[in-house]
Amino acid sequence: MTTISDVAKKAKVSTATVSRVLNNSDKVRPATRDRVGEIIKELNFVPNVNALGLQRKKTKTIGLIFPDASAYYFAEIIQGINRHLSQNDHQILISSAHDEEEEIKTINGFVKGGRIDGLIMMMPSASDYKGLMIPLINNKIPVVLIACEIDAPRATTLLLDNYNSAKEMVHHLSDLGHKRIAFIHGGKHNYDAKERYRGYVDGRKEFQLEEREELEVVGNFTEASGYQSTITLMQRNPRPTAIFAANDAMAIGAIEAARVLKLSVPLDLAIVGFDDISSAAYTDPGLTTVHVPLRRLGHLAAESILKNLNMDPSERTTEKIIIPLQQVIRKSCGSKQESV
Amino acid sequence: MTTISDVAKKAKVSTATVSRVLNNSDKVRPATRDRVGEIIKELNFVPNVNALGLQRKKTKTIGLIFPDASAYYFAEIIQGINRHLSQNDHQILISSAHDEEEEIKTINGFVKGGRIDGLIMMMPSASDYKGLMIPLINNKIPVVLIACEIDAPRATTLLLDNYNSAKEMVHHLSDLGHKRIAFIHGGKHNYDAKERYRGYVDGRKEFQLEEREELEVVGNFTEASGYQSTITLMQRNPRPTAIFAANDAMAIGAIEAARVLKLSVPLDLAIVGFDDISSAAYTDPGLTTVHVPLRRLGHLAAESILKNLNMDPSERTTEKIIIPLQQVIRKSCGSKQESV
DNA sequence: CTGAAAGCGCTTACAG
DNA sequence: CTGAAAGCGCTTACAG
Numbered sequence: 027m028t029t030i031s032d033v034a035k036k037a038k039v040s041t042a043t044v045s046r047v048l049n050n051s052d053k054v055r056p057a058t059r060d061r062v063g064e065i066i067k068e069l070n071f072v073p074n075v076n077a078l079g080l081q082r083k084k085t086k087t088i089g090l091i092f093p094d095a096s097a098y099y100f101a102e103i104i105q106g107i108n109r110h111l112s113q114n115d116h117q118i119l120i121s122s123a124h125d126e127e128e129e130i131k132t133i134n135g136f137v138k139g140g141r142i143d144g145l146i147m148m149m150p151s152a153s154d155y156k157g158l159m160i161p162l163i164n165n166k167i168p169v170v171l172i173a174c175e176i177d178a179p180r181a182t183t184l185l186l187d188n189y190n191s192a193k194e195m196v197h198h199l200s201d202l203g204h205k206r207i208a209f210i211h212g213g214k215h216n217y218d219a220k221e222r223y224r225g226y227v228d229g230r231k232e233f234q235l236e237e238r239e240e241l242e243v244v245g246n247f248t249e250a251s252g253y254q255s256t257i258t259l260m261q262r263n264p265r266p267t268a269i270f271a272a273n274d275a276m277a278i279g280a281i282e283a284a285r286v287l288k289l290s291v292p293l294d295l296a297i298v299g300f301d302d303i304s305s306a307a308y309t310d311p312g313l314t315t316v317h318v319p320l321r322r323l324g325h326l327a328a329e330s331i332l333k334n335l336n337m338d339p340s341e342r343t344t345e346k347i348i349i350p351l352q353q354v355i356r357k358s359c360g361s362k363q364e365s366v
Numbered sequence: 367m368t369t370i371s372d373v374a375k376k377a378k379v380s381t382a383t384v385s386r387v388l389n390n391s392d393k394v395r396p397a398t399r400d401r402v403g404e405i406i407k408e409l410n411f412v413p414n415v416n417a418l419g420l421q422r423k424k425t426k427t428i429g430l431i432f433p434d435a436s437a438y439y440f441a442e443i444i445q446g447i448n449r450h451l452s453q454n455d456h457q458i459l460i461s462s463a464h465d466e467e468e469e470i471k472t473i474n475g476f477v478k479g480g481r482i483d484g485l486i487m488m489m490p491s492a493s494d495y496k497g498l499m500i501p502l503i504n505n506k507i508p509v510v511l512i513a514c515e516i517d518a519p520r521a522t523t524l525l526l527d528n529y530n531s532a533k534e535m536v537h538h539l540s541d542l543g544h545k546r547i548a549f550i551h552g553g554k555h556n557y558d559a560k561e562r563y564r565g566y567v568d569g570r571k572e573f574q575l576e577e578r579e580e581l582e583v584v585g586n587f588t589e590a591s592g593y594q595s596t597i598t599l600m601q602r603n604p605r606p607t608a609i610f611a612a613n614d615a616m617a618i619g620a621i622e623a624a625r626v627l628k629l630s631v632p633l634d635l636a637i638v639g640f641d642d643i644s645s646a647a648y649t650d651p652g653l654t655t656v657h658v659p660l661r662r663l664g665h666l667a668a669e670s671i672l673k674n675l676n677m678d679p680s681e682r683t684t685e686k687i688i689i690p691l692q693q694v695i696r697k698s699c700g701s702k703q704e705s706v
Numbered sequence: 707c708t709g710a711a712a713g714c715g716c717t718t719a720c721a722g
Numbered sequence: 723c724t725g726a727a728a729g730c731g732c733t734t735a736c737a738g
Contacts, residue, residue, distance in 0.1 A: 027478070027480065027715095028478075029714095029715055029716085030715065030716060030717095031715080031716095039724075039725085040724065040725045040726075041715085041716075041717090041725090042717080042718075042724070042725060042726080042727095043723090043724060043725075045716070045717055045718085046717090046718095046723095046724085048716095048717095049717080053723060053724085054723065054724080055723055055724085058723080058724085070474075070478065071478075072474065072475055072478035072479045073479065073715080073716070074420070074479060074480045074714085074715050074716070075416075075419075075479045075480055075481045076415075076416045076417075076418075076419035076420040076425065076480055076714085076715075076716090077416075077420050077714075077715035077716035077717090077730090078416075078715085078716060078717085079415075079416035079419075079716095079730095080414070080416040080417050080420055080714090080715080080716075080729095080730045080731065080732085081715085081716050081717050081718090081729085081730055082716090082717075082730090083730080085416065087459065094445065094449075098438045098441060100441065101438060101440065101441030101444075104441075104460070105434065105462065108460065108461070108462050109434075109462075112461060112462075112463075112472075117459050117460075117461065117481075118459065118460050118461075119427065119457050119458065119459050119460075120444070120448065120457075120458050120459075120460055121448070121452060121457060121458075122445065122448050122449075122452070123452075132452075134410075134412065135412055138367070138368075138410065138411075138412035139412045139413065139414060139415045140367065140414045140415055140416055140731090141415045141457075248644070249644055249645055249647065249648045253648070275644070275645070278645050278648045279648055281648070281650075282648040282650065285650055304588065304589055304615070305589055305615070305618050305645055307589065307590075308589045308593065308618045308619055308621070308622040310621075310622065310625055310650055367731095369730095369731055369732085370731065370732060370733095371731080371732095379708075379709085380708065380709045380710075381709090381731085381732075381733090382708070382709060382710080382711095382733075382734075383707090383708060383709075385732070385733055385734080386707095386708085386733090386734095388732095388733095389733085393707060393708085394707065394708080395707055395708085398707080398708085413731080413732070414730085414731050414732070416730085416731075416732090417714090417730075417731035417732035417733090418731085418732060418733085419714095419732095420713095420714045420715065420716085420730090420731080420732075421713085421714055421731085421732050421733050421734090422714090422732090422733075423714080480715090707738105708737105708738085709736105709737090709738090710736095710737090710738105711734100711735100711736090711737105712733100712734090712735090712736100713732100713733090713734095714731105714732085714733090715730105716729100716730085717728100717729090717730090718727100718728090718729095719727100719728090720725105720726095720727090720728105721724105721725090721726090721727105722723105722724085722725090722726105
């Protein structure tokens with residue numbers, strides 16, 4: 027490994043000077059700057075990041091915590107984050123933990139170990155994050171929370187407008203004449219799922235639809251659970267005329283279940299989802315859903331982190347950004363006009 | 367930030383002693399070990415990773431390079447890698463670059479900057495990686511290559527048995543009576559796609575099927591391209607009786623195209639894919655495909671890295687591991703018996 | 707068993 | 723404009 031003193035020796039200057047040209051300091055004579063620059067090139071010298079980190083207390087790396095599940099969902103977000111961050115010369119250190127306790131330990135290690143400059147957290151099933159936020163706040167590194175509601179002072183929280191979009195979906199179904207709309211929940215602990223459910227509940231109230239408990243069933247965001255939930259729902263009495271699945275994967279399972287039950291979608295049963303994953307356009311019938319701009323979400327997270335990185339901790343504000351979502355009308359809801 | 371000397375001061379010992387208890391050195395008296403341990407706990411002390419890295423020349427982080435595309439595919443692999451690595455106290459630094467040149471620069475920075483201890487690369491469209499491998503070999507960090515064939519001495523290469531599985535799929539279709547099997551290619555530069563194509567070509571030769579060029583069309587691994595490719599194929603004369611798509615997303619697009627063309631799958635047209643993504647079981651009809659164990663792939667990559675990390679560079683061997691794949695028979699091929 | 711000291715590879719105030 | 727020196731937070735041979 028070539029070090030700064032190798033360069034210094036070869037260029038017959040001090041390491042301080044090499045350091046200065048490395049950092050584009052203006053107080054270095056052009057002639058020596060060029061000479062040293064040559065040697066740096068020649069030796070293919072890259073400064074040691076650990077030494078830099080130790081000195082500057084900045085590592086140019088952002089920690090990224092994400093849950094173990096829903097790989098697809100998070101992958102897209104990560105790509106969005108990564109693209110923006112790497113353009114700005116920052117790296118991503120990822121970690122995916124199973125439970126909260128492990129998560130707290132990881133974060134604590136990252137932050138107190140000086141491994142990261144900022145943190146982006148996606149943990150939709152967060153519960154009590156007081157204990158989690160404390161080390162972060164104390165250490166004053168910027169934090170972005172994606173899809174979880176935690177009281178986090180001076181952090182940026184990025185939220186999808188699940189609630190209004192879900193309500194709007196109920197509205198749409200109601201407009202199509204449905205009175206008995208079932209909901210397949212994504213999981214009691216998932217933030218997005220809970221918000222979508224809340225929108226559903228308020229929507230059916232607002233549009234004066236049936237409100238019985240038999241219209242609700244809990245899945246876990248997988249196709250299999252959507253399938254099973256639909257079988258269950260259709261055995262109940264009275265049957266729903268429409269099913270609103272909290273995500274597309276479950277909606278896909280629901281469509282398959284309808285097929286097995288010999289029900290026509292949307293004639294016998296309307297089915298709608300949420301997320302607009304790439305195959306939603308290729309189900310039969312095409313799935314009516316809500317588009318979630320995952321990469322953009324990632325991009326926004328990266329932007330926020332970068333902005334706060336260059337800010338004095340005392341100047342950082344508590345931001346909550348709610349991203350409006352677009353309904354995508356296809357055939358599975360029975361609507362005449364498609365939006366795509 | 368609390369440092370080792372804060373601990374030392376409070377425990378009334380030298381930093382050397384604190385360091386020793388931190389590293390479980392045996393030459394420290396139990397009494398002092400316990401006392402220092404208490405203080406460490408009390409102060410919630412975590413050693414600074416940059417200082418550690420500078421000293422030990424180990425960062426306990428593994429670099430992970432992956433392409434910009436196919437988020438789903440890679441996300442699962444990453445989860446597999448991460449699970450195993452994090453259990454062994456290692457982190458993952460990710461980077462996804464757009465072109466090779468950028469990739470080489472990134473890798474060079476990671477390695478020469480002392481940022482990583484090992485590297486896992488997924489770049490299915492790698493071409494010439496001589497220039498890329500050189501800094502790695504010189505720096506003697508272990509390397510795992512996933513799904514790309516590069517001549518990389520002392521590296522571990524993890525490959526899917528695309529070739530044989532594709533051939534087997536052709537065999538299966540041939541057994542079902544198909545003579546004219548079309549292939550939707552995944553992209554000229556993608557390793558997996560090329561291997562699957564090779565298996566297809568050799569398979570149709572081996573089973574004496576039609577070999578005309580009109581049976582081939584190039585997609586790009588998306589549903590949309592599978593859809594479009596199928597429309598194209600079915601306009602040709604003579605039409606294929608079966609379509610083998612190089613991945614499931616394209617097969618899903620193909621099924622949709624068949625539907626639009628009012629063709630029954632599998633009666634008028636058999637369709638098979640590759641990957642066995644989670645929704646493949648929920649297409650109509652269920653998609654016959656080849657299961658790719660993504661998490662296992664990730665796990666194997668992590669294992670290899672970890673093994674080589676603890677090995678003298680001179681002892682490292684060049685390994686090529688080919689993972690056999692399992693065919694998954696569902697309805698879309700027209701077979702009577704399903705395997706799942 | 708424990709401490710003083712040197713060193714890992716950088717940066718930066720200080721002096722010149 | 724440039725260099726000597728101290729320091730970032732650790733580890734580890736060396737001496738005791």
